[in-house]
Amino acid sequence: MSLTCPLCRGALLPAEKFYRCEQGHAFDLAKESYLSLLHGRQKGEGRGDSKAMILARDRVHRAGVFDPLVSALAALPFEKSPRNILELGCGEGFFLGHMVRAHGIPTSYGLDLSVDAVKLAAKTLKQSLILRADLLNALPFADGSLNLIQSIFAPRPLAEISRVLRPGGYALFVYPQTDHWQELRAFLPLAKIGEEKLPADLEGFTAVASVHVTGKIELTHAVLVDLVEMSPSIHRLTREETPWQSLLPASLAATLSLRVALFRKA
Numbered sequence: 001m002s003l004t005c006p007l008c009r010g011a012l013l014p015a016e017k018f019y020r021c022e023q024g025h026a027f028d029l030a031k032e033s034y035l036s037l038l039h040g041r042q043k044g045e046g047r048g049d050s051k052a053m054i055l056a057r058d059r060v061h062r063a064g065v066f067d068p069l070v071s072a073l074a075a076l077p078f079e080k081s082p083r084n085i086l087e088l089g090c091g092e093g094f095f096l097g098h099m100v101r102a103h104g105i106p107t108s109y110g111l112d113l114s115v116d117a118v119k120l121a122a123k124t125l126k127q128s129l130i131l132r133a134d135l136l137n138a139l140p141f142a143d144g145s146l147n148l149i150q151s152i153f154a155p156r157p158l159a160e161i162s163r164v165l166r167p168g169g170y171a172l173f174v175y176p177q178t179d180h181w182q183e184l185r186a187f188l189p190l191a192k193i194g195e196e197k198l199p200a201d202l203e204g205f206t207a208v209a210s211v212h213v214t215g216k217i218e219l220t221h222a223v224l225v226d227l228v229e230m231s232p233s234i235h236r237l238t239r240e241e242t243p244w245q246s247l248l249p250a251s252l253a254a255t256l257s258l259r260v261a262l263f264r265k266a
């Protein structure tokens, strides 16, 4: 078992409706079956994506908008199937589920801070253990215990990723390129996509694959609304009371442009 107690770092083991470490720290399984590792003052934290953002992302995924990414993930060149996987910022679990199925991964963990994300992920991914935790804290896993960690459109705590990956384990990152959905910007003042900060050479890792997933995708008005709703720009548009839905076209052919980067720990 690779899960560790966020309070004392001892092994965290399953009991009936909770997980407990040898020191007696206990964490309840929610009725929706996710495990909340938030403790003390963290418990009241409402950070992470809102319910509206999670539901909009779920609809976009179901509409097949990211199918080219799903195919690229399925084609990743692992030497052999990883025995376990952790997704950091797993949202409602769409890409975690695909990776588990495509690569036959027997043990899987999803981690997110948003309560609405972990509820939906736990409901959809019955075989995965879904954790509610802050990925900016120490990750609740033992040193060298994981074979694959992925962060897709989510933060990447590199030092912790390196600590919990075993030697030969994989780190997988997916992030947007500057021209991602660029046509949408003619209609709305969306947040800029910054130049990617991830260096080509990660210390202690070897680059295994770097794939540019790109193509023109036909987006309906409903999908365009959801793409905006699930993005961080929604906070500013709402705050400034921009009538943003009516500014979007009936349909749009827009550029999907993503980088998939796979690294292997030395």
Ligand SMILES: C[S@@+](CC[C@H](N)C(=O)[O-])C[C@H]1O[C@@H](n2cnc3c(N)ncnc32)[C@H](O)[C@@H]1O
Binding pocket: 047, 048, 049, 057, 088, 089, 090, 091, 092, 093, 094, 095, 111, 112, 113, 114, 117, 133, 134, 135, 136, 151, 152, 153, 154, 155
């Ligand atoms: C853009 S979404 C990506 C979700 C998923 N990977 C996907 O592509 O469908 C980013 C996710 O990271 C989560 N997140 C953001 N900050 C976090 C943190 N500090 N700890 C854990 N999760 C976090 C959000 O709640 C959200 O679900």
